[in-house]
Amino acid sequence: MIDLEASLGPGSPFPHDKEFSAMGGILWEQVDGWIFVTVEKDLDPLPPVDAMEIDVTAAEEVFNSLSDRYITNKDYNLEFDRFKASGGRPELAGFFAAAGKFKNQEPWSRYNESTEYYAMRFMEENGESVGWHGSFPLFGQLDVSAGNVDKEPEPNKGDDGIGKGDDKQDGN
Structure with missing residues (x-):
């Protein structure tokens, strides 16, 4: 990277x-994991701005509002x-x-x-x-014809049945 x-x-x-x-x-x-983001649902709250003058604070607020939707990848290799x-x-x-x-x-x-x-x-x-x-x-080339790449994926559940975005440590 x-x-x-x-x-x-x-x-x-x-x-x-x-x-x-x-x-x-x-x-x-x-x-390690991902957050599924759509323009209509998640990015419309951002005010329109010139591409060269992005409102970093507004973008961070949108990202932070999405963090509880983090989905862990059960196939992640800890060697990385x-x-x-x-x-x-x-x-x-x-x-x-x-x-x-x-x-x-x-x-x-x-x-x-x-x-x-x-x-x-x-x-x-x-x-x-x-x-x-x-x-x-x-x-090699990936074959995506079998699935809809625009569809939100189902969260992976770990051995304990909890996805990374689902594990509320403080009980909230």
Whole structure:
């Protein structure tokens, strides 16, 4: 996982975001859990804003209101707890349009190879835990024709019958 804002620096179009990129994809067993979010039900409370001036406080309030709906993934592999994101990788920054001016500034100007070259090097150094085999794609094509990917999934229940979002510690 690569910290996008740290990679793009002042060239990031959304500097307040906390975005990470997963080189090649994410294994299902890496997903600790999720919150199913719909635009109509969950995001409409956000006031319309210019994409460059996101109201971070309002976004955090919406996220916090959803946290009790967290669904744990029963297939999560605890081995992934020992890994962390890589931090910024400026050699992987792909700038477009106006942000392209940063390509000629430090630290990006010292990387003269293609982003594909640096992506391969990154995976050679970091990809073993996700089954890197030396080439992309990392995974085969998924067949989603059997199910509705827009349907809210049922919560997974642990051995104790409690999903992560269901375990109220304080009795509330």
